[in-house]
Amino acid sequence: MENNDRIIKCLAYEGKVSIICADTTYLVEQARKIHDLSPVATAALGRTLTVSSIIAINMKNKNDRLTVQIKGDGPIGNIVVVANNFPKLKGYVGNNLLDLPLNENGKLNVGQAVGKNGFLNVIKDIGLKEPYIGMVPLVSGEIAEDFTNYFATSEQTPAVVSLGVLVNSDGVKKSGGYVLTLMPDATEDIIEKIEKNIEKIDSISKMLDENIPLIEIAKKATGDENIEVIEENIIPVYECDCSKEKIEKGLIAIGKDELKDIIETQGNIETVCHFCNKKYNFSKQELQNLLDNI
Secondary structure, eight states, X not given: OOOOOEEEEEEETTTTEEEEEEEOHHHHHHXXXXXXXXXXXXXXXXXXXXXXXXHHTTOOSTTOXXXXXXXXXXXXXXXXXXXXXXXXXXXXXXXXXXXXXXXXXXXXXXXXHHOSSEEEEEEEEOSSSSOEEEEEEOSSSSSHHHHHHHHHHHSOOOEEEEEEEEEETTEEEEEEEEEEEEOTTOOHHHHHHHHHHXXXXXXXXXXXXXXXXXXXXXXXXXXXXXXXXXXXXEOOEEOOOOOHHHHHHHHHHTOHHHHHHHHHHTSSEEEEOTXXXXXXXXXXXXXXHHHHTO
């Protein structure tokens, strides 16, 4: 599969409305392959990766870090995505092989997979003394609606979030989304026009499957033909930054007693990165060296 992923940032109605549109097909296909995801797990993680990429590009500095956690009571378990503002992203789901029947609309049942009872956590580490933490209850488990609620509740920003992942027998056919936000000076006429447009346009995955360009999707969602592109050709990438050194720091962090117990009871150990499934092996001597340096 060729990497045609893109994110564009636009302004509509002379700056009164912002819309960010993303095609994340390649990104989500990479995640599917890395984690051997079932279709419904692909959709759940794919939607979360997409909206996380959109949020991440609005962070200002290269060292800023975004962590999204979806903790519902559904059988998929926790969904976690970590990103920077490039955006480089990584993520995982608790149950990568979950298989569920389609919902009543014949769609992948992400809502049932995630569950309605639980929380969405958005953590932004942007260089302040304490990271910003936004936590809201899940609304539906469908993820787009949950993020719409997050923007309204935690960031006090009226927003429309649309996310979609289209999966076929070969993998991810199309994946993407958009986040439309209203500026404080958006008029009632603009809001009414947008609401009417959102009701009548096709789903984001269908529009992408019809090869409608992101700029045209932005026009369709907002109803503004004179939309202004303020940034384009942003390319989201699935990339894990794990290393043996980072795993060593994690082993040191568990403390002397725990590490000593591992040496005595297991000797050699193998650890696996949650985000990329890369395996790291530590011999008994390597573990002993870590223990000696604590």
